[in-house]
Amino acid sequence: MAEFLQLVFSGLTVGAVYALVALGFTLIYNASDVINFAQGDFVMIGGMGTVFLAAAGIALPLAALMAIVAAVIVGLLLHRLAIEPARGASPVALIMITIGASIFIKGVAQLVFDKQFHSLPAFSGDAPIALGGATLLPQSLWVMGVALALFVALYLFLEKTLLGKALRATAANRLAARLVGVNVTIILALAFGVSAAIGAIAGVVVTPITLTRYDVGTLFALKGFAAAMVGGMGHPLGAVVGGLLIGLLEAFGAGYISSTYKDAVAFVVILLVLFFLPRGLFGGRTVERV
């Protein structure tokens, strides 16, 4: 029982990060039909940026903030330089562009940073909290708390603000959005900026637990993508449920089978979803263009 609970804790912790990456996928996909495989690299920029800025003597909270801003700038540049010029290209071509952008970002990160693994000190110490026979790291609470706060903030933004409604309107019907006067280019840039911020924040809070390196974005993108697929691409709540589910499956796979195959869980899930549940648990929308 204690072991089970332990696996639940670690599953929910990484799952919360996958959920945030999946939310980033969802937001961009909804606004633009683009599946942004550079989403995981925002996580890396958040973590690596904070590590290197903190190493340069900047206080951790400020370093984190600067790293998040840097990720947002990269997100906006990705939209402006790679996605916007290819407007109207096929979804497959746009996916190729984001994969290319992801490779490019990793290349630059290798030069700007280095090829080593790095970590950050836990925000509230390393003393484990005992809970039902298992233990929970304070940093896990940070990860889950931040993920929850981001999800609530995103929900309020999308449901309650006119700008958020304009984003959903653009997702629902781009032509009609233009006809009511929504500047779709700005909405798409907003989606990329917010997604980058979410990814980078996830990177900051998870780095004390999982370590980071210039290329960790690949696995985060894969798992976030799997989570978004499970939830039904384009469905925010589905992204969160999918993320937690992938995290739990991974933890149980590693705990009860072998940690060697931990990263294969996401692959298997993607294949199963594609075969048996192409619209995901929450029946996300099918790819359609206006």
Add this chain to the structure above:
Amino acid sequence: MLALDRLCSAYGRIVALHDVSLAVKTGEIVALVGSNGAGKTTLLRTVSGVQPAASGRILFEGAPIERLEAHVRVARGIAQSPEGRQVFGPLSVADNLALGAYRRRSPHGDTLARVFDLFPVLKEKRHIPAMSLSGGQQQMLAIGRALMAAPKLLLLDEPSLGLAPLLVDQILAAVVRLKAEGMTVLLVEQNASAALAIADRGYVLETGRVVLEGAGAALLADPKVREAYLGL
């Protein structure tokens, strides 16, 4: 208010509008009729700026607007209820209407009250998703959403398409009422008799060219129109 001067528009190599010139004066209902594929929707899309003009001019209140982006044209006072309604399906009726006023910086409670007065069913259903509305209700929502921009010029693309006769009458009565309240309307219809009956003037479009123009009643009586578009 609106003047098109030798406007051309094309989809790749398919030219959909050839040198179209027409005018809409303040306070008028102008009907644009023509069979399927004549270019009516293309004309409205070009005026709204969601389809580029290949050549020619679009003058709105005397100023050229053909190079302006769509959202700028909405801010200037051109709103469109597009063909096929195009409501924001997952969003509530109230949110659809709020988005209609997206470009307005001033409060718009009085406009909302007028839209609800024109289409009371929208008020009743304001909390439900737009996709759960019936076709006629979605049409009302599309028109109401355009009205929320407080436009000077209202573009309506086939508001009667696919609606039962009773609903068609209701929608057209709303258009007449809008005109009485001072709105200027460019009304596109395949349902030529209904549109010309309420229009001050009309234009007949055929394969991207204006082939006839005149007072609404005169066009209704024109033998060519009667034969080609009214099936009489």
